[in-house]
Amino acid sequence: MSRGSLVRGGLFVLVLATLPSFGLQHWFLNLMVFVLMFATMSSAWNLVGGFAGYPSLGHAAFFGIGAYSMALIFHGHVLSNGYEPFLLLPLIGLISAAVGFPIALIAMRTRADVFAIVTITFLFMVQTLAFNLRGWTGGSQGLSLPVAPFPAVSFEEPFYYTLVLLLCFTLLVTFGALRSKVGLSLVAVRADEDKARGIGVRVTGVKVLAFCVSVGITAMVGGVWAYYETFIYPQFAIDPLITIAVVLMTFLGGRATLWGPVLGAFVLEAGQQTLAYRLGGSQFYLIAYALVFLVIMLLLPRGVLPTLGDRLRQRRRARSVDSTSGGVTPMAAGAAEPPVALRRGASA
Amino acid sequence: MSDLLSIDSVSKTFGGVHAVAGCSFAVAEGTITALIGPNGSGKTTLFNIITGYLKADAGHVTFAGRDVTGDDPGRLYRSGLSRTFQQARVFPQLSVLENLVVAAGRGWSQLFTKRVGGDDRRRASELLEEFRLAPVADLLAADLSYGQRKLLEFAAVLMSSPTLVLLDEPTAGVNPVMIETMERHIRQRNQAGITFLIVEHDMTFVMRLCDPVIVLDAGRQIFSGQPAQVQSNALVLDAYLGA
Numbered sequence: 001m002s003r004g005s006l007v008r009g010g011l012f013v014l015v016l017a018t019l020p021s022f023g024l025q026h027w028f029l030n031l032m033v034f035v036l037m038f039a040t041m042s043s044a045w046n047l048v049g050g051f052a053g054y055p056s057l058g059h060a061a062f063f064g065i066g067a068y069s070m071a072l073i074f075h076g077h078v079l080s081n082g083y084e085p086f087l088l089l090p091l092i093g094l095i096s097a098a099v100g101f102p103i104a105l106i107a108m109r110t111r112a113d114v115f116a117i118v119t120i121t122f123l124f125m126v127q128t129l130a131f132n133l134r135g136w137t138g139g140s141q142g143l144s145l146p147v148a149p150f151p152a153v154s155f156e157e158p159f160y161y162t163l164v165l166l167l168c169f170t171l172l173v174t175f176g177a178l179r180s181k182v183g184l185s186l187v188a189v190r191a192d193e194d195k196a197r198g199i200g201v202r203v204t205g206v207k208v209l210a211f212c213v214s215v216g217i218t219a220m221v222g223g224v225w226a227y228y229e230t231f232i233y234p235q236f237a238i239d240p241l242i243t244i245a246v247v248l249m250t251f252l253g254g255r256a257t258l259w260g261p262v263l264g265a266f267v268l269e270a271g272q273q274t275l276a277y278r279l280g281g282s283q284f285y286l287i288a289y290a291l292v293f294l295v296i297m298l299l300l301p302r303g304v305l306p307t308l309g310d311r312l313r314q315r316r317r318a319r320s321v322d323s324t325s326g327g328v329t330p331m332a333a334g335a336a337e338p339p340v341a342l343r344r345g346a347s348a
Numbered sequence: 349m350s351d352l353l354s355i356d357s358v359s360k361t362f363g364g365v366h367a368v369a370g371c372s373f374a375v376a377e378g379t380i381t382a383l384i385g386p387n388g389s390g391k392t393t394l395f396n397i398i399t400g401y402l403k404a405d406a407g408h409v410t411f412a413g414r415d416v417t418g419d420d421p422g423r424l425y426r427s428g429l430s431r432t433f434q435q436a437r438v439f440p441q442l443s444v445l446e447n448l449v450v451a452a453g454r455g456w457s458q459l460f461t462k463r464v465g466g467d468d469r470r471r472a473s474e475l476l477e478e479f480r481l482a483p484v485a486d487l488l489a490a491d492l493s494y495g496q497r498k499l500l501e502f503a504a505v506l507m508s509s510p511t512l513v514l515l516d517e518p519t520a521g522v523n524p525v526m527i528e529t530m531e532r533h534i535r536q537r538n539q540a541g542i543t544f545l546i547v548e549h550d551m552t553f554v555m556r557l558c559d560p561v562i563v564l565d566a567g568r569q570i571f572s573g574q575p576a577q578v579q580s581n582a583l584v585l586d587a588y589l590g591a
Contacts, residue, residue, distance in 0.1 A: 181454070184442070184463050188450050191439040198399065198421040198431065200453030200508060256441075 005258065009171065012262075016164045020157050029156035031273050033228065036163035037221050038269045041242075042249040042261030043170040044217035047210045049247065050255035051183065053190030054108060054207060057243050058119030061126040062215035064238030065096050066222025071143040071232055072136060082149045085227045086162050089220045096219030097212040104211035108204070111193070123240060130234035142233040145226055159228050166224070167262070170217050174258055182206055190256070245269070252296055254303030263304055268293065351410075352377040352512055352543050353398065353429075358407030359567075360393055367393040369567035370407070375512070380534060380544040382558035382575075384551075386588055390567040391547045392434060395514055398545075399431045400424050412511065426453045430505040431514035434547075436497040438504070440490035444481055447489050447500055448472040453508035471507065479503045479533065495526040502533065506542075513537075515546045519553055531557055555579075563587065 016036075020029060041059065049055045069092045074085055107118045130137045137143055150158055177183040185206040188196035197203045226232050249268050254260030271292050275285035300307035351374040360368040368390040375381045383391050396402040398409055400421035408417045411429055438447050449468040462468075476482040479499050484492065489500060498518065505513060518534070519527045527550070534544060534557060548554050554561060555575045563571040563578065565587035571578065578584055 179463050181450075181459050181461055181463060184446060184450050185459065187441050187446075188439050191441055192437055194401065194421075195433070195437045195439075196450075198401065198425060199451040199505065200422045200425040201450060202456060202459060203422070205456065206459070 005175065008259070009175075013164070013168055016167075017161075020154075020160060026156065029160055031270060033156055033159050033163060034273065035266055035269045036160065036167055037225060038245060038249060039262045039265035040163060040167045040170050040221050041218050041246045042253070042265045043167065043174060044214045044221075045246045046250050046255055046257075046261045047174060047177065047186075047214040048207075050250055050257070050261070051177065051186040051190065052207045052210045053112075054211070055112070055116045055247070056107075056119045056211070056214075057116045057240070057247070058103075058107075058122040059215065059218050059246060060239055060242040061119075061123040062096050062100060062218045063222035063225070063242055064126055064130060064234070065099060066092050066219030067226035067232050067237040068130065068137060068143070068222075069095060069219070070223035070226040071145050074145050074227075075143055077146055079146045079149055082158065085145075085148075085223070086158070089162070089166075089223050092223045093216035093220040097216030100212045100215035101208065103215075104208040105204075108207050108211065120240065120243070123238060123243065127234055127238040130238055137234065140234065142231055144231050145229075147230050148227060159224060162224055163221070166217065166220055171258065171262070173213060173217075177210075178258060182209070186210060187256075245272075248293060251303055252293060254305035254307070254309075257303075257305045257309075260303055260305040267296075350377055351375065352412060353545065354410045355394070355398070356408045356410070358394070358397055358404045358409065360390075360397060360402060360405050366567050368397065368404070371564065371568055372407075373562050373569045373572060375543060375545050377543055378538070378541070379560065380538050380546065380558045382554045382561040383545060383547045383564065384549070384554060384561060384578075385564035389564040389587070391564055392516060393567075394564070395431060395516055395547060399429065399514060422453075425508060425510075428509070428511040429514070430508060430510040430512075432498075432501045432505060432516055432518065434516045434520060436494065436501045438489040438492075438497050438500050440488060443486050443488055444492070444500055445469070445472055445476070445485045448475060448504050448507050451504035451507045475503045475506060478536075480529075495522040498522055498526070499529070499533075502530070506537065510542060512543045512545065515544060515548075517547055517549060519548065519550045527553060 019032070041063065045056065045059055070085060070088070073088060079085070103122060107115060107122070110118055131139055133139075134141075148155070148158070177186065185196070185201045185203075188201050189203055189207055193203060222237070226237070245268065249264030250261040251264070252268060253262065253264030268289070272285065272289050275288045279285040279288065296304065302310070354374040356372050357370045358368055358372070359366070359370050371390065371394060383394070385391055393402065397404045400416075400419050400423070403418055408415055410416065411424070411427070416424060416427075416429075439450065442450060446464060449464050449472055452468065452471070473482065473485075476485050479502070481496065481500060481503065484496070489497065492500060502515070502518065515534070518530050522530070531553065534546075538544060546554070546558060548558075559575060560573055561571075561575050561578050562569055563581075563584050565583075570583045570587060571581050573581075
């Protein structure tokens with residue numbers, strides 16, 4: 001598993017790193033910038049919504065906090081070096097993670113749908129603050145950032161590469177979590193939190209940690225977005241649709257998997273942008289977008305990767321039972337246990 | 349023998365219902381103590397209070413000489429008090445081996461170590477062999493039969509080297525062969541020094557295995573003594589049969 005993951009990851013990074021050198025058009029790189037933003041945010045959301053099973057709807061608030069942090073630092077500033085804002089991203093991530101800490105401590109006392117409501121309430125609180133703290137945010141007038149002094153011919157590339165780095169960082173964090181006891185504990189929390197608490201799993205610690213890391217990364221993406229857009233408004237910087245897109249992408253690709261959210265972001269964001277471009281200014285593209293989502297969820301109800309993984313597993317098991325009839329089966333240790341179908345995969 | 353666990357005047361009310369009403373008893377070290385009583389007599393509520401899942405309205409719980417009233421379940425588990433549930437609760441998305449590893453009750457520092465390290469594997473493999481779960485170690489717990497899940501849950505709580513294990517209906521819903529297996533494991537572990545407190549409805553199982561037997565009715569202890577005496581005690585008969 002480890003070698004396969006490394007090979008897949010290496011190939012993925014290689015393709016992404018070499019892509020701009022093929023002389024691609026601006027519209028394509030612009031599309032890729034947005035795809036990478038959503039791939040990173042979906043992977044980050046997956047840490048909380050996927051692995052820990054806490055469906056946060058408040059992540060867009062942290063995207064906005066990151067965007068406004070970047071805007072507040074560089075508003076009215078003349079950039080001597082276009083890379084300066086990128087260097088501040090880790091700081092923005094750390095500050096946002098620190099903001100997320102008390103939020104997680106409070107909100108994660110609730111679960112499931114109540115947690116979703118608490119977090120979306122936080123999102124609207126932050127949006128209201130952004131509209132009303134006019135002295136800082138400029139309210140609905142918005143806030144400007146200096147235009148990045150990159151040559152027009154390769155304007156998107158620094159943003160693109162920064163996002164590739166952020167996505168790699170997020171995937172490495174996820175991979176590290178999966179391979180460590182943090183991942184093991186998160187799965188236990190998602191499956192049965194009370195039981196996990198009762199067997200000494202550091203429940204509060206791991207879920208708050210996952211939340212802080214997740215919102216820190218989301219805020220860093222927000223910072224890149226603000227710098228890329230150069231002008232931000234509360235309704236776009238703290239937009240519930242960002243949260244919803246991230247959740248849909250993670251579910252589509254397969255939550256609690258390493259590559260699922262990335263796959264979901266590539267399919268949905270690329271699909272949405274292409275459909276919006278083809279179907280013009282009308283809102284018809286939204287219908288087509290919903291259709292793509294519905295068809296995939298109908299055919300692969302647990303998301304693309306988990307459903308395909310399950311089918312592969314079932315096929316392998318069926319084959320191994322065929323070839324070794326009389327071999328060790330799940331029932332072997334259960335002596336005379338009746339063959340009751342107890343698979344709970346659908347709820348996993 | 350000294351008391352490993354003692355319950356002192358514990359009460360718990362849900363709305364107007366007194367689930368546990370001033371209950372007191374003690375579990376001596378090294379015993380397999382049964383806790384029986386008719387449905388609704390407060391056995392599981394008491395289990396939940398002892399293991400920290402519920403807060404008692406009044407009274408004290410003492411474990412290994414320390415007042416543990418209101419302690420967090422995780423802390424109690426790490427200090428040697430563990431339990432299983434009436435409906436076997438395992439983590440279906442984890443493998444059988446991982447179900448054992450996750451239950452080892454570690455400290456913060458080990459959170460960032462390998463998911464299943466060499467030490468974990470060695471420690472778990474002894475239990476897997478003992479419980480005859482080694483052939484299914486790499487299967488997801490979701491793929492196990494109900495009886496195997498019960499065994500797995502029991503094996504998992506032993507990962508933390510507990511001194512007291514509370515079993516909530518270990519034989520419920522499992523076949524006779526599995527009941528014998530369960531009984532054998534309890535005896536072996538008891539001989540190895542673990543004290544058991546068992547809630548059970550299967551009276552033949554209780555009579556074979558447990559001594560002493562504590563009987564609850566309406567949230568109170570009404571009897572405590574040897575299994576042979578239980579069957580002839582008037583209070584117990586009255587509680588069960590309403591005679």
